[in-house]
Amino acid sequence: MPQEKYYITTAIPYATQKPHIGNCYDQVAADAFARWKRMRGYDVWYLTGTDEHGQKIEDLAAKEGITPKAYADRITSGMREIFATLNISYDQFIRTTDDYHEAAVAAAFQKLYDQGDIYKGSYEGLYCTPCESFWTSSQLVEGKCPDCGRDVAPAREEAYFLRQSKYQGWLEQYYADHPDFIAPESRRNEMINTFIKPGLQDLCVTRSTITWGVPVPFDPKHVMYVWLDALSNYITALGFDAGENSDAFRKFWPADLQVIGKDVCRFHVITWPIMLHALGQPLPKRVLAHPWLMFGQDKMSKSRGNVVYADELAEIVGTDAVRYYMLAEMPLAVDGSITREAVLERYNSDLANVLGNLVNRSLTMTNKYFDGIVPAPGEPFELELSLQAFALETLRQFETALEDCRLADALEAVLALAKRLNKYIDETLPWALAKDPEKREYLGTVLYHLLEGIRWLAALFAPAMPATAEGILRQLQPELNPVQTLAGILPLKSFGGLEPGGKVTQTPTPLFARLDTDKVLI
């Protein structure tokens, strides 16, 4: 049987400034999916990158007296550093300024134009001459330009348009036939009610007021506006060039999951499908439009001074705790929230007290009662059987939640297994068993179940907290390579895969040091 493929992408952030923690949610979420699929044996391709064209970057660069490319270089390399800090395991990093991308986008534009899906028209709106910007009447502030406050005047400008209106019926039908195309469902309804039902409008896809972009091949005074350029990255990355498809494209397209923020939902579920359809390509199987991570109740912004950066937070609580927090705290339908208190609470309760302490106490007891040797289990009793069933049920819940894109629920299920194991210790009282030589076999059974349970925790937490999973295995099976162990740990078909006779570490070390709520500054 050929290996199944899994292609996952994130939106490509606009390379204007250092991304805050909310801006990194795409990458962290996609990373968890990608890691799980790799563990499951899929041939995974995980794409991320940066969007580097457009007015804003042109302006920012001009302000510094450097080229837009030089500006984007700096921001993009900073972004890659943050992704490295977050342990993002992307396979490819595309930049819209990459040669192959620009060439492929130009070819796609040409093809769409030749087919009549792109046409030349004119854009009409309210123009602010000093700002060189068009505005809609709703954007105006007291009838004036929202940027400079000066008068605007009606104006028209030649531009190219994507004929979205032509595909209205097709798109409606596609939504109806693919109810899971957009997650969560509320976004899908918004799109239908707001844009599709009232009638799809054609979309202006070029600008002639800026130069920092991919030129229209046959009319170079126009450059492509963001959407056509940026959206195409998902296929140009694989080598799609509008003509001859590459092996990678044929193998990986369509994407299995595209992770995006709600702000770009509209373009990913309307414009992007239409582009693909017009190019004769299948659509991604699913688009996950996640909400935002707020600081408390407020949107993070530099001007508010409430921006949280992932790398700075990681220095205090560690990379995995940051990843865990982001994934566990972000709902699907409404915005998530990050606060100092919530981060510390998650860290201490979930990671230090429940998970870390469980691992530590289990390993300590194994050393104390069995000289660190993983004991062979005796016949399981009712209690052990129910524990095993619990583990299998956890795995099922975990995967079901992942399939539904409910990452927070998936993690909650795994944490529940850790709690169940802590409870198991209280139910069996190993220290009491250790005092009675006749109970030695059962003591071994208990310890074995704890250690095997911990191995399951390592497997199930690995997508969200890869370093922690490795850390657990390094203490549980110090003679083995944790990376290799993790890669081969699935499928967890039944409870009992841990080999008895192995030796755990002699010096158990807490995975997460408890943080003093009063002293830690975030």
Add this chain to the structure above:
RNA sequence: GGCGGCAUAGCUCAGCUGGCUAGAGCAUUCGGUUCAUACCCGGAGUGUCACUGGUUCAAAUCCAGUUGCCGCUACCA
């Protein structure tokens, strides 16, 4: 303004197509335990399930209205 959604224990939230004394986590408090990172386990809770009406044998769960909050409604990237 238009369309959609939500209002449930101190906090964050589960409660699908109506039906057993309304649940979980965290925080609080009491008890147990000592293997462990003063951790873990157990008990206790408190709740007019926003408000008002309606449908029904029966509503947190359906319908209408009211109030409050949120999302989408930008050719912003």
